[in-house]
Amino acid sequence: GIQVEQSPPDLILQEGANSTLRCNFSDSVNNLQWFHQNPWGQLINLFYIPSGTKQNGRLSATTVATERYSLLYISSSQTTDSGVYFCAVPNPQGGSEKLVFGKGTKLTVNP
Amino acid sequence: KAGVTQTPRYLIKTRGQQVTLSCSPISGHRSVSWYQQTPGQGLQFLFEYFSETQRNKGNFPGRFSGRQFSNSRSEMNVSTLELGDSALYLCASSVYRGPTDTQYFGPGTRLTVL
Numbered sequence: 611g612i613q614v615e616q617s618p619p620d621l622i623l624q625e626g627a628n629s630t631l632r633c634n635f636s637d638s639v640n641n642l643q644w645f646h647q648n649p650w651g652q653l654i655n656l657f658y659i660p661s662g663t664k665q666n667g668r669l670s671a672t673t674v675a676t677e678r679y680s681l682l683y684i685s686s687s688q689t690t691d692s693g694v695y696f697c698a699v700p701n702p703q704g705g706s707e708k709l710v711f712g713k714g715t716k717l718t719v720n721p
Numbered sequence: 722k723a724g725v726t727q728t729p730r731y732l733i734k735t736r737g738q739q740v741t742l743s744c745s746p747i748s749g750h751r752s753v754s755w756y757q758q759t760p761g762q763g764l765q766f767l768f769e770y771f772s773e774t775q776r777n778k779g780n781f782p783g784r785f786s787g788r789q790f791s792n793s794r795s796e797m798n799v800s801t802l803e804l805g806d807s808a809l810y811l812c813a814s815s816v817y818r819g820p821t822d823t824q825y826f827g828p829g830t831r832l833t834v835l
Contacts, residue, residue: 641821651758651809653826660821696764698824708754708777709813709824711764 611701612637616712623687623719631682631715633697640700642673644682647694647714656682656695687719722748725814725827733833739800742830746793746814752776753795754824755787758809767810770795771817799832807834 613636623629633642644656657664657671659680664671668687673680684691694716698709726745734740746753755767766779770789787797793814799806811829815822 643824645826650828651811651831652828653811653813655823655825658823698764700821708766708769709756710766713763 612639612699612710614697614699614710614712616695616697616715618715619713621715621717623717625687625689625719625721627687627719628683628685629687629717631684631695631717633680633682633712635678635680635697635699638678639675642680643698643709644671644680645696645698646691647696649693653696684717687717689719689721692717692719725812725825727810727812727827727830729830730828731831731833733835734802735835736802736804738802739798740802740832741796741798742810742812742832744795744797744812744814744827746795746812747825750814750816750825751793752815752817752822753789753793754813754815755795755797756811756813757781758811758829759805759807764811767797802834804834807832 615634617632641660645653659671659673661673661675668685670683694714696711696714698711728743752771754769758764769777773789784800789795809829812827813824815824
């Protein structure tokens, strides 16, 4: 099945810093989602971005489907940005997995 | 529009017991998927239901089962609980447009097996 790799696994920032999170996937996809998991465990939708670039406030994402990667940018980070960021793609073979998740990037933003 | 709701939020069981978790999707969403999250294995797909039928199933033993009702609400059941079943169980719903649909997740049920 499709492989999803995220980097870096851990990231520690000072408040106000910018960061880039990367998601690589091993096969062509027609859907990619970025999620933020808050400290209580809920996965919050950030972007649905199968290709191109989208922005939402301080966050933006770019997916280059032909090169099989996506980037999540966080600018002027805040302590509330802390948590784990996941990217997820569907199994392109329509197999047994609805969404395949990467292992996540754990972001810690210190005041 | 209300989000995905899951009950209960926390649950403590002992080995050998069985447990039922419930998920109510966003109104109008017909697909419900379940995922298990553990520190070691990360987020893993359990199964997906659409129109009361299981469409896809992940690589989990038969102790894990589910169903969907005519109002799209879904339940999952785990029988003969094992310590390794301790996890956060997440439910997601989507309108269902195939692989391109957007998944929306509930807050999860945190299951502890003692």
